[in-house]
Amino acid sequence: MFTITPRTLRALFTCAVLSLTAAAHAQTVFRVTTIPEEAATEQMRKFGPLASYLEKQLGVKVEFTPVSDYPAAVEALVNKKVDLAWLGGFTYVQANLRSRGKIVPLAQREEDTKFQSVFIAKTDSGIKSLADMKGKQISFGSQSSTSGHAMPRGVLVEAGINPEKDFARIAYSGAHDATIASVVSGKVDAAALDITVWKKFVNENKVDTKAVDVFYTTKPFFNYNWSVHADMPKAMQDKVKAALLAISPNVPEQAEILKLNRATRYIETKPENYKELEAAARNLGLL
Structure with missing residues (x-):
C-alpha cells in the first residue's frame, strides 16, 4: 500500500x-x-x-x-x-x-x-502596362498577402489577364523586400507589392528608380x-x-x-x- x-x-x-x-x-x-x-x-x-x-x-x-x-x-x-x-x-x-x-x-x-499596391518592372524591359506582362515571368509576394497577391491578382483578372495562362512563370517571393530584389536581380520581369514598402525603399535609396520603377498602381482598398x-x-x-x-x-x-x-x-x-x-x-x- x-x-x-x-x-x-x-x-x-x-x-x-x-x-x-x-x-x-x-x-x-x-x-x-x-x-x-x-x-x-x-x-x-x-x-x-x-x-x-x-x-x-x-x-x-x-x-x-x-x-x-x-x-x-x-x-x-x-x-x-x-x-x-x-x-x-x-x-x-x-x-x-x-x-x-x-x-x-x-x-x-x-x-x-486607402491602401494601394504597385506593379514594378525594369525600365528597359518594355513593360509599360498590365497587358505588356503577358508572356513574362512575374512575382507576387506571399500567396496570403493582400497587397502582394490578392489585390494585384484581382486587378489582373479585371484587365482580362489570367495569370496561370498568360504568364510564362509565376513566383511567390514570400515578402515585399524579396519581391523588389527579384526584379532588381532579373529573376523575374515584373512584380506586385505593397506601395509603402516600395516608397520606403525609394526614400532610403535602396532601389534605383532609373533601373526599376512603378508602371501601374491599383485603386485604394x-x-x-x-x-x-x-x-x-x-x-x-x-x-x-x-x-x-x-x-x-x-x-x-x-x-x-x-x-x-x-x-x-x-x-x-x-x-x-x-x-x-x-x-x-x-x-x-x-x-
Missing part, C-alpha cells in the same frame, strides 16, 4: 506552487507577432519599440516573436499562441474564417483605409490591422486598443514608432471594412 508521508505532501505542495507560479508568469507575458512582410531582422527593428511601448502601457511583459510565413501568423492568433497580431486585410479574413468569426480587428494605420482573439477579456481588448490609438506623433519616442511602422497615426477599424476584400478573394478562388 502506498503511504503519503509528510515529506511527500510537502513535495506535492511545492510542485503545485511551482506550477501555479509558472502559469501566473505565463499569463503576465503579452505575446505579439506580425505577418513577415519583410525580413525577420527588419520586423524586429520595426516592432521592437512598439513592444516596449505596449509593455509600459499594459503593465505586463511584452514579447515580440517573428514567424516564418503568413499562414504561421494566422495560425498563431487563431490558436491563441499570441495575443496581438499585425495582419494584412487578407490574412485577417483568413484568420476570422478559420476561427469562425472570433478575430477582433482593433486598429489600423490611417494609411490602411482597406488593408493591415492589429487584431486580437475574441477570447481576450474585453477590458484587455479595450486597453490594447487605447494604447495603440494613443501613440502620438508629437511625442518623440512615439513618433519613432509611427515612422518605423510607416504610419501617421493609428485609428479604429471594424470587421465591415474587410467584407469587400473577402468577397473579392472568394471570386478569385483564394478562399
Whole structure:
C-alpha cells in the first residue's frame, strides 16, 4: 500500500506552487507577432519599440516573436499562441474564417483605409502596362498577402489577364523586400507589392528608380490591422486598443514608432471594412 508521508505532501505542495507560479508568469507575458512582410531582422527593428511601448502601457511583459510565413501568423492568433497580431486585410479574413468569426480587428494605420499596391518592372524591359506582362515571368509576394497577391491578382483578372495562362512563370517571393530584389536581380520581369514598402525603399535609396520603377498602381482598398482573439477579456481588448490609438506623433519616442511602422497615426477599424476584400478573394478562388 502506498503511504503519503509528510515529506511527500510537502513535495506535492511545492510542485503545485511551482506550477501555479509558472502559469501566473505565463499569463503576465503579452505575446505579439506580425505577418513577415519583410525580413525577420527588419520586423524586429520595426516592432521592437512598439513592444516596449505596449509593455509600459499594459503593465505586463511584452514579447515580440517573428514567424516564418503568413499562414504561421494566422495560425498563431487563431490558436491563441499570441495575443496581438499585425495582419494584412487578407490574412485577417483568413484568420476570422478559420476561427469562425472570433478575430477582433482593433486598429489600423490611417494609411490602411486607402491602401494601394504597385506593379514594378525594369525600365528597359518594355513593360509599360498590365497587358505588356503577358508572356513574362512575374512575382507576387506571399500567396496570403493582400497587397502582394490578392489585390494585384484581382486587378489582373479585371484587365482580362489570367495569370496561370498568360504568364510564362509565376513566383511567390514570400515578402515585399524579396519581391523588389527579384526584379532588381532579373529573376523575374515584373512584380506586385505593397506601395509603402516600395516608397520606403525609394526614400532610403535602396532601389534605383532609373533601373526599376512603378508602371501601374491599383485603386485604394482597406488593408493591415492589429487584431486580437475574441477570447481576450474585453477590458484587455479595450486597453490594447487605447494604447495603440494613443501613440502620438508629437511625442518623440512615439513618433519613432509611427515612422518605423510607416504610419501617421493609428485609428479604429471594424470587421465591415474587410467584407469587400473577402468577397473579392472568394471570386478569385483564394478562399
